[in-house]
Amino acid sequence: LPLWHGWCFLIGASVLTTWQHHFIDIPTGALLGFFALWLFPRSGALPFAGFRLTNDAKARRLALFYALGAVLALAGAALGAYVCAVALFLLWPALALAIVAFAYAGAGEKVFQKSADGSITLASRVLLLPYRLGARANIWAWTRNLAPQVAIAEGVFLGRFPTASEANSFGTVIDLAAELEKPATTDCRWISFPMIDLLPPPLAIRQQAAGALENARRDGTVLVCCALGFQRSAGVVAEWLVATGRAGTPTLAREMLAAAGRPVHLAEATGRAAS
Numbered sequence: 001l002p003l004w005h006g007w008c009f010l011i012g013a014s015v016l017t018t019w020q021h022h023f024i025d026i027p028t029g030a031l032l033g034f035f036a037l038w039l040f041p042r043s044g045a046l047p048f049a050g051f052r053l054t055n056d057a058k059a060r061r062l063a064l065f066y067a068l069g070a071v072l073a074l075a076g077a078a079l080g081a082y083v084c085a086v087a088l089f090l091l092w093p094a095l096a097l098a099i100v101a102f103a104y105a106g107a108g109e110k111v112f113q114k115s116a117d118g119s120i121t122l123a124s125r126v127l128l129l130p131y132r133l134g135a136r137a138n139i140w141a142w143t144r145n146l147a148p149q150v151a152i153a154e155g156v157f158l159g160r161f162p163t164a165s166e167a168n169s170f171g172t173v174i175d176l177a178a179e180l181e182k183p184a185t186t187d188c189r190w191i192s193f194p195m196i197d198l199l200p201p202p203l204a205i206r207q208q209a210a211g212a213l214e215n216a217r218r219d220g221t222v223l224v225c226c227a228l229g230f231q232r233s234a235g236v237v238a239e240w241l242v243a244t245g246r247a248g249t250p251t252l253a254r255e256m257l258a259a260a261g262r263p264v265h266l267a268e269a270t271g272r273a274a275s
Helices: 002-017 025-039 057-080 085-112 122-127 129-143 203-217 232-243 250-259 268-274
Strands: 149-153 156-159 172-177 189-195 222-225
Touching: 025 085, 025 122, 057 085, 085 122, 085 129, 085 189, 122 129, 149 232, 149 250, 156 232, 172 203, 172 232, 189 203, 203 222, 203 232, 222 232, 232 250
Parallel strands: 156 222, 172 189, 172 222
Antiparallel strands: 149 156
């Protein structure tokens, strides 16, 4: 195996010794290779399988927004390359934003290639790193003045995506953020129901997550989280509150969440489904 790795390294390094090849050929070639791995993952659904253009107006707007970002980054790479080849690094965020646009256009959460245990594929980790860095910055900007988690009822907590130390203080984490990966040093029980951000959570998945929450609650404390802890996770906790009779109506569930000190944004479709 070490010999094989050494041989692969020499093949990659040989690019630098070939006439008219440059250092930038290595990262751009690697980007293309990871894109191929992302297109055809070893396990799980293909990113483009069953694609159907969404009819949801909000999803289309978000797809257009990310596609515009991808085009701008691509234009920056193309124009900047005339000045300096380093500008080609803009191809990385361009591809990441294009993948996210594809998700909102109809491909859904499977483009993030996240498993039920919270892990993601290597290709997804690399290709979508620019987007995930932006998502992390967004989490900090929106939640820096808020408590990371708030208690809702009987050992159930609602909050933003946790750090490893925060997650390990709970018995179970119910994770709804399709775009984020479980922290590497987490050793608590982690259950992921990947949902795409800013769109109403699918009813069936929300009900499954609420059922998992009720089962996990019997074994210890549970954190229900998404990126910010405002929408996807709040929708699952609201579903759980109504389904278990802790809240008589979706409106009462919303009031309970707000009273806990967490700003929540539940879509009307979510509220109606919970009833």
